[in-house]
Amino acid sequence: MTHAIPIRPPRHASVLGLVLLLAALALVGAPARAADGAARLDGYLDGLTTLQADFHQVTFNSDRTQMLESDGRLYLERPGRFRWEYRTPFAQVIIADGKRVYVHDLELEQVYHRSQQAALRGTPALLLTQDEPIEDLFVVTPMEEGGERDWVALRPRDPDTEIERIEIGFDGEQLDTLLMFDRFGQVTHLRFADIRRNQPLEDDLFRFDHSTGGDFLEFD
Template structure:
């Protein structure tokens, strides 16, 4: 369940790719979406610290996680969770490894199966288009000096995804926060800080070899442990 929630919004993180751009005039909603998309399309990688807040509505239970994330086009990612427990979620764009050191277990699955739904598959592949994939409106009317707050509703069925909310820096069009709401009212929110772009991240960062003594659960179609996906 946690992995599915993670995958639902993780592809959206690619949208934080953006150089600094400043508009002298207040742009329209359409202009803002275009600028976010343009900046996402022009960068090769990024890294950032993140805070993830997950809420299960029916239980009223909230969990806060912290760590560092790395993304590289097309579709490569690494999430290093540090709190409340260590976890690594790594993908070379084709194979996904989910590893929890304290449990001494790693789950290996094809990215094509793990990231079911158009949102993660297209954005992780660098092919997503906000205007084509979503109906977009203001989640809150814009006010001077405040970040833009957008509400996105998928045009097509996207698994459990009901809505996506984006908080966007009004000066550089970076995504400061992304929040997913599912059909059950559960939410997962990710906030980014210390973001850096175009770091020339090596491909080796996005592969995973299970440590000795770790139990490997390999899902059908996944590449053998320690080998990149085909």
């Protein structure tokens, strides 16, 4: 079983949850109708270079009791770099620089890090870091309409991932809602705002400052 970088609970969900969201955001604007969903998603990703957005995240446990609610901002640059900033309820920064993933808990003064290849294995973040067609990595299927939204489901083909599936809801051509289901019964609900596609981003966003004080823990 592949495991995410450990993040001291109950502050935030696993890094796998993070990268799932990043990958799903990369699909913003992709039409969700029709059976050729995989081809449409591939076409959209072909033109994606950078993305930034505010996020609101709510995580529920297996009995659907709310565990955590958080807000922040994300930045990504293809291929393979992203920055995830939790602002509330705890300050935390997660950076992927193309080789390693760093999780910096500012309040606990701790940094966890792991190779990016190991941290992202089996997750939809592979959409951002590999050139394989989406259908080689995931089973992509349209779902029945729910309310005013169209839905697409992605299931990882890798049997050793902690992720069971994600469901992406579109209002027209705009991504509106994302649900992530893991093998422990947890569900993460995500909404997005102030989405900016293909705008220049500073390199410093994706560089971890190794002079940061506190505990520095490696998990390879």
